Amino acid sequence: MKETSAWVQPVESLPVSVKPIAAMQKKHFGAVLNPTRWWGRMPRLFWLVALFVGFLERRQARLTPVLRSLLMTRVSQLCHCAFCIDANSLRLAERCGALDKVQAVSQWQESTLFSAEERAALAYAEATTATPPQVSEAVKTDLKQYYCDETITEMTALIAFQNLSARFNAALDIPAQGLCDALKGKPHA
Helix, strand or coil: CCCCCCCCCCCCCCCCCHHHHHHHHHHCCCCCHHHHHHHHHCCCHHHHHHHHHHHHHCCEEEEECHHHHHHHHHHHHHHHCCCHHHHHHHHHHHHHHCHHCCCCCCCCHHHHCHHHHHHHHHHHHHHHHHHCCCCCCCHHHHHHHHHHHHHHHHHHHHHHHHHHHHHHHHHCCCCCCCCCHCCCCCCCC
């Protein structure tokens, strides 16, 4: 395992109960994802978090895969989570089939790449991620133009989950893993 500058070190050996998900990560990404080595200290909590994100990422989710990845990438940026920015940017690029939105998400207000619905959701994600949350009436009104109450509730849960994940990883100095590096030399679609 690589040396890390984290002040809380990753576990050397994962508990048996975490190994199935670690094997899936290794198959998909070529390595166990860095946060798994920290969450591995608390297998029950790890599985609760994994089940929560699994529910949010289900096929019948109210939010499209692109919108989920877009929101998760932006929240990762706002929370300064190196690992989350890396992992969520990769997922956003895969789901969009291009790097354009990944490269523009931090300046989404100035970009023409985002739909009105995406802009409303991104504004809500930023307002919700602020400490304390700064969800104005204008943000709520704009969001309600495009999304029903159930979808807004699921969106809020996704944003809250990404805040949990990003703040956990950033607080423990969990490093990026270079997941998005493979996309850097590829042409844009």
